[in-house]
Amino acid sequence: GESVGLHLPTLSVQEGDNSIINCAYSNSASDYFIWYKQESGKGPQFIIDIRSNMDKRQGQRVTVLLNKTVKHLSLQIAATQPGDSAVYFCAEDPGAGSYQLTFGKGTKLSVIP
């Protein structure tokens, strides 16, 4: 079975509001976590990553939080825009020399103008 999953399959937010997308993982040995955005008809686009020795990382309008105690990952998008509408996947890398990313099923984010 999948070791990475998402709590909510869909999320609708008003334009300008903040979005929070959650992800649970089961492999406590995973070394690296990544969030990808996938728009319809396109390949996944790298958003932000976080190493297992960190608990927070910020990018442009995005923040990733990692809680290793409960094996939980979240992506926060500030001031959500219509262009943020997409499916968001979290992925984990088991480390130990493997580059085999394991993806969850994804959360579809819809931004209401």
Next chain:
Amino acid sequence: DTGVSQDPRHKITKRGQNVTFRCDPISEHNRLYWYRQTLGQGPEFLTYFQNEAQLEKSRLLSDRFSAERPKGSFSTLEIQRTEQGDSAMYLCASSSSGPTSYEQYFGPGTRLTVT
């Protein structure tokens, strides 16, 4: 465009036929990955190359699937005797082997439909 490119973007084939897809990675990337994605699911890892060497293969990669990267640049993924269950989006990604090696950049994918 200096991103990952894939060809063709769409392929419709009849069951039992062979198909081959091509991936051109970002030029300075020496690592190349193939994933498969079905509707509503996240990508599933198939295989990975570092230069021309195929270093990891998923159990999903049955003996009907073969991938090559003969010169360490572009790669091909061939599916022999296609089955309806092979219908999916086939994604290619590439990364460097330096400090940002975990950042895999994906191409647009090849959508395969087996009728």
